[in-house]
Amino acid sequence: MNLKIQVFSLLFSFIYGIFFSFLVNFHYHLLFSKNKIIQIFFTFLFLLDMALLYFLVLREINEGIIHIYFYFMLVLGFYISFPRLKKIRKK
Numbered sequence: 001m002n003l004k005i006q007v008f009s010l011l012f013s014f015i016y017g018i019f020f021s022f023l024v025n026f027h028y029h030l031l032f033s034k035n036k037i038i039q040i041f042f043t044f045l046f047l048l049d050m051a052l053l054y055f056l057v058l059r060e061i062n063e064g065i066i067h068i069y070f071y072f073m074l075v076l077g078f079y080i081s082f083p084r085l086k087k088i089r090k091k
Contacts (some may be wrong), residue, residue: 017081031043041046
């Protein structure tokens with residue numbers, strides 16, 4: 001894999017972390033519901049959809065090659081944007 005594809009994959013992983021954080025904050029009331037059955041169902045469905053979308057797009061970018069630093073960028077994007085996007089949940 002050449003350097004251009006790696007940089008693009010890292011950038012995508014970071015942006016996807018921000019997108020994931022946005023969706024967690026947007027669907028907070030479903031993911032952390034008081035009803036345990038609803039909470040388990042929506043959490044499972046949400047995580048399955050997010051993982052599938054990530055791997056499908058990554059497959060188009062670099063033919064599905066996954067490195068640990070892609071996950072680091074995903075987590076970094078999530079934790080940088082999560083406190084800033086909390087405002088959505090409060091509205």
